[in-house]
Every structure is written in C-alpha cells, then in structure tokens.
Amino acid sequence: xxLGASALREFLYLFCYDNLPLHDYFWIYVRSHFSNISDxxxxxxxxxxxxxxxxxxxxxxxxxYICDHLKQIEDALHIHPFNKNKKSLSVIDRDEGLLxxxxxxxxxxxxxxxxxxxxxxxxxxxxxxxxxxxxLTCGIEYLHTSSLILDDLPAQDNSDLRRGRPTLxxxxxxxxxxxxxxxxxxxxxxxxxxxxxxxxxxxxLVKNGFSPERVNQVVSxxxxxxxxxxIGQMMDLRAAHMGME
Numbered sequence: 001x002x003l004g005a006s007a008l009r010e011f012l013y014l015f016c017y018d019n020l021p022l023h024d025y026f027w028i029y030v031r032s033h034f035s036n037i038s039d040x041x042x043x044x045x046x047x048x049x050x051x052x053x054x055x056x057x058x059x060x061x062x063x064x065y066i067c068d069h070l071k072q073i074e075d076a077l078h079i080h081p082f083n084k085n086k087k088s089l090s091v092i093d094r095d096e097g098l099l100x101x102x103x104x105x106x107x108x109x110x111x112x113x114x115x116x117x118x119x120x121x122x123x124x125x126x127x128x129x130x131x132x133x134x135x136l137t138c139g140i141e142y143l144h145t146s147s148l149i150l151d152d153l154p155a156q157d158n159s160d161l162r163r164g165r166p167t168l169x170x171x172x173x174x175x176x177x178x179x180x181x182x183x184x185x186x187x188x189x190x191x192x193x194x195x196x197x198x199x200x201x202x203x204x205l206v207k208n209g210f211s212p213e214r215v216n217q218v219v220s221x222x223x224x225x226x227x228x229x230x231i232g233q234m235m236d237l238r239a240a241h242m243g244m245e
Contacts, residue, residue, distance in 0.1 A: 065117075065120075065121075066117060069116075069117060069120045069130070070113060070117070072130065072131075072134075073113055073116040073117070073120070073137065073141075074113070076134045076137070076138050077107050077108070077116075077138055077141060077142075078104060078107070078108075079100050079103045079104050079107065079142075079193075079196055080100070081093075081096055081097070081100060082096070098177060098185060099185070099188055099189055099192050102168055102171075102185050102186065102188075102189035103142075103145075103189045103192060103193055103196070105168060105171065106145050106148065106149055106162075106168050106189065106193075107141070107142065107193075109162060109163045109165055110163045110164075111163060113141065115137075115140050115141055115144055116137045116138070116141050119133055119136060119137040119140065120133075120137070131208075132208040132209060132210075133208075134204075135200040135201060135204035135205050135208065136200075136201055136205060136218065138197075138200055139196075139197035139198070139200040139201045139222075140222070142193045142194075142196055142197040142200075143193070143194060143197050143222065143226065145193055146190040146191070146193035146194050146197075147190075147229055147233075148162060149167075149168050149169075149187075149190040149193070150187075150190045150233075151233065152167040152168070152169065152186075153169055153183065153186060153187065154169070154183065156233065156237070157236075167186075168185075168186040168189060169182050169183040169185075169186035169187075170182065198219070201215065201218060201219060201222070202215060202219065205218070
C-alpha cells in the first residue's frame with residue numbers, strides 16, 4: 001500500500017491533533033508496518049486503536065467509536081428498487097428483484113466497514129453532519145463491494161468463499177435462476193452497484209446541501225481511484241499468469 005504523507009497526516013489529526021511530532025512518527029511506523037502485512041486494513045485498525053487509547057482527542061478506544069456509528073452505517077446499507085415509484089411490467093420487477101437480492105447479499109455479507117467509518121471520522125474532523133454524508137458513505141462501500149464481486153469471479157481470482165459465505169457467483173437465491181446464470185447475475189450486480197453508487201453521490205449529496213461543483217470533484221476522485229483499482233487488479237492477473245508459466 002502506498003500511503004501518501006499528506007493524506008495520512010490529515011487522517012492522523014483525528015488522533016494526535018495536539019502533538020504534531022507524532023504525525024511523522026506514525027507515518028514512518030505505519031508505512032514500515034504495512035510493507036509485509038497480508039491484511040493492512042485489520043493492521044491499521046489495531047495500530048489506531050493502540051494509539052487512540054493514549055492520544056485520541058475524545059479519549060476513547062476505536063471500538064467505542066465504531067459502536068457509536070456502526071448501526072447508522074449498517075441501517076443505511078441496503079439497496080432498494082429503482083422503479084419503486086413508477087409502473088412497470090412484472091417481468092421487469094422480477095428481474096430487477098434478482099439483481100437487488102444479489103447486491104444486498106454481497107453488501108450484507110459483513111466486513112469491517114472501514115471505509116464508512118473513515119468517512120464518519122472525516123465528518124467529525126470537519127464538523128459535518130454525518131447523516132448528510134450517508135450517500136457518500138454508502139456509495140463508497142457499494143463500490144468496494146462491487147470490486148469484491150468482480151475479484152471473486154472465475155476470470156479473476158475464482159474464489160468460492162467471501163467472508164465465510166459462498167461468493168455471489170456461487171449462489172442460487174431461492175432457486176429463482178439456474179446455476180449457469182449465477183455468474184452472469186454476479187457480473188450485472190457488480191455493475192449495478194456502481195450505478196447505485198453514482199446515483200447516490202450525484203443526486204443525494206446535492207440534495208443534502210453540497211454544491212454540484214463539490215460533488216463533481218468527489219466523482220472525479222472516485223473515478224481516478226476506480227481506475228487505479230483496475231490497474232492494480234490487472235497487475236495481479238498478470239502476476240498470477242506469469243507464475244503459472
């Protein structure tokens with residue numbers, strides 16, 4: 001993981017705002033600690049929790065902060081029908097339902113919710129109302145979930161399990177579709193999650209008071225991040241292919 005100094009220092013401000021030399025210390029420590037770590041997210045949580053006991057501006061452990069915000073995040077993470085306010089053919093409703101159930105299966109599969117929690121920390125840092133940031137919080141988590149669905153597909157990592165449950169392309173929910181359609185549904189669900197995310201960010205953030213110009217900046221940054229993610233996955237595929245030769 002390539003952690004930029006400026007981004008990390010801004011993040012660490014949440015925990016050691018009154019002791020600026022600690023920024024440099026934690027930056028060096030985290031960079032060196034992540035160099036050989038298989039699960040950097042879990043490692044980051046452990047590091048922050050250890051530091052926050054002594055230096056947190058709220059004098060709370062990270063677990064306490066998580067408990068304060070996790071329910072709000074989990075309650076918001078749910079995909080609803082796009083066409084709920086207009087009439088449509090029953091076959092369209094049925095097919096949309098298959099996609100929605102697939103998306104919610106993956107979104108509700110668990111996880112540390114590190115990205116939404118980081119967004120809540122940013123809200124605290126800039127004195128923003130967390131409820132107004134929920135669209136962006138959910139949108140980022142939906143994009144993350146989309147990347148996991150794609151990562152598990154046979155053409156990618158070909159994984160059978162994700163977070164202790166069958167990966168989406170290995171499931172047949174209520175036997176509504178034959179097994180040979182599961183992979184196709186997983187691909188569509190991943191793309192649809194991107195559509196849901198962009199709809200939330202573009203529409204709901206403006207509705208919550210953020211300017212269109214600011215929202216455009218957010219979308220631009222997310223697009224660049226998704227592009228970098230794809231490059232990273234391409235590197236992973238090439239490395240795996242070279243290893244098999």
